[in-house]
Amino acid sequence: MQFTMWAYPWDLRDEGVDSAAARLQQCGVDEITLATNYHTVQAFTPRNPKRRTFFARSSAYFQPEEDYGLLEPVPYEGMAGDWLAEIAVELAETDISLSSWTIGCHNSRLGMKNPEVTLETAHGDDLVFGLCPSQPAVQEYLCMLVHDLATRGIFERIELETFDYFYGTGFGWHHQKIHAELGTLGEFLFGVCFCEHCRANAADAGVPVKSVRETVATTVDEIITGDVPSTLSPERWVRAHPAVADYLAVRERTLESLYADLASAAGDTPIGSYVGMPEPGNEWLCGVDLKRLGTHVDYYCLPAYESSPDAVLEAYHTVEALTSDVPVHVGLLPGQPAVHDGETLETMVVALRSVDVPRVSFYNYGLLPEQSLDWIENASE
Structure with a gap:
């Protein structure tokens, strides 16, 4: 088993x-997975020698070298x-390797500037936190991003986050206000995209797009009024609406x-994709079919930020059952709010071994x- 650590450049x-690098080696970690293109963030930094928090809008932490x-x-x-570039040069002098952690469609900065290429709800709203991967301009951007990073020759692998139909209301907007009970079904349907390219792709496949859009919009409104229960599972609802199922299949x-184009853009650099959103086994809500995409990725990485070994293994087995012989790596959160002591982390690592x-x-x-780094050091022995 190998160990890596996600990290921010700041x-x-x-x-x-x-x-x-020296501290990570003490922890038994041999690789940094570095945020290279990242979403808007406020990060609390408990050990940073210069600050206790860091703010940034959606940003790249490199200078683009391609015509995007x-x-x-x-x-x-x-x-x-x-x-x-600076971190890569310095890291090359250590025994720690470097991989890229790259955010794709979750980009509120680009979405605010270019709302015409974002997710469009059934009601006609632009969800500016999420670029739509049906849009040719977005596809070009994602492929150029991967190619730009891969051709630098500094990464062991490139890991892709939100290279999909980013889900529902996103991770939350600053001071987001929602005082209606949407539930998983309502949030999912609210986020289904009906931009011109999603509609055109579905129409070309023979899907009655207008009817599907009306059904989705009406159902969101009926969830709000209580006429459709917010607790109804998305799977059950979709099974009862085959035209919507056909529309969603086009997204997949x-x-x-x-992803075939992304693999080509990466060349010889392995690519992995993060799974488990919005929860393990429900990746289809984001348009992701793990068996289909498994043809084009070298592995999946499942962030299983759970509080017990049993819960971690349950998440792992759920994802593994949906893949087609693609290795599944696992991410752990050895701190608040998931893990509260070193013994729990050790048992998680033993379970994954x-x-x-x-x-x-x-x-x-x-x-x-x-203290969390100390836990990692003990767990990785």
Whole structure:
């Protein structure tokens, strides 16, 4: 079993790459998975020698080297030079390897600037936190992003997050206000995209798009009024609406084609995709068919931020059952609110060893207090 650690570039720079690498080696970690293109964030940094919090809008932590077209990564405003390049040079002098943690469609900065390429609800609202992967401009952006990173020759692998139909209301907008009970079904239907390209793709497949859109919009409204229970499972509702099921199937085929292009863009650099959103086994809510996409990725990574070994294994087995012989790596959160002591983390790692999980990732170097690093050190022995 190998161990890696997710990390933010500002934490490595503030502490010093050499110091961080040395601490990670003490922890038994041999790889950093670095946020290279990331969503809007406020991060609390308990061990950072220069700050206790960091704010950033959706930003790239490198200088783009490709001709991206309409959509292009926006370098972080506080970055002088190229943080990725600088970190890679310093890390090359250590025994810690480097991989990329890359956010795709979850980009509120690009969405606000280009609402015409974002997810469009059945009611006609632009969900500006999520770019729509049916849009040709978004597909071009995602492929160029992967190609740009892969051709730098500095990464062991590239991991993809939200390269899909980003779900429902997103991870939450600043001061988000929702005082109606949507439930999983309502949030899912609220987020189903009806942009011009999603509609055109479905129409080409013979789906009655207008009827599907009306059904989705009406159901969202009926969930709000209580005429449709918010507790109704999405699977059951979709089975009762076959035209909607056909519409959703088109999304899965669109992502399959996109992932083939992403694999081509990555060249010889292995790519992995994060799974488990909105929960393990329900990736289809984001348009993801794990068997289809498994043809084009080298592995999946499941962030299983659970509080017991049994819950971690349950999540792992749920995802593994839906894949087609694609390795599944697992992420653990060895701190609040998931894990509260080192013994629990050790038993999680032992459980994952017992089912031959090849790689465990820990979240996240700059977010964890010192005691969590001690837990990792003991668990990785």
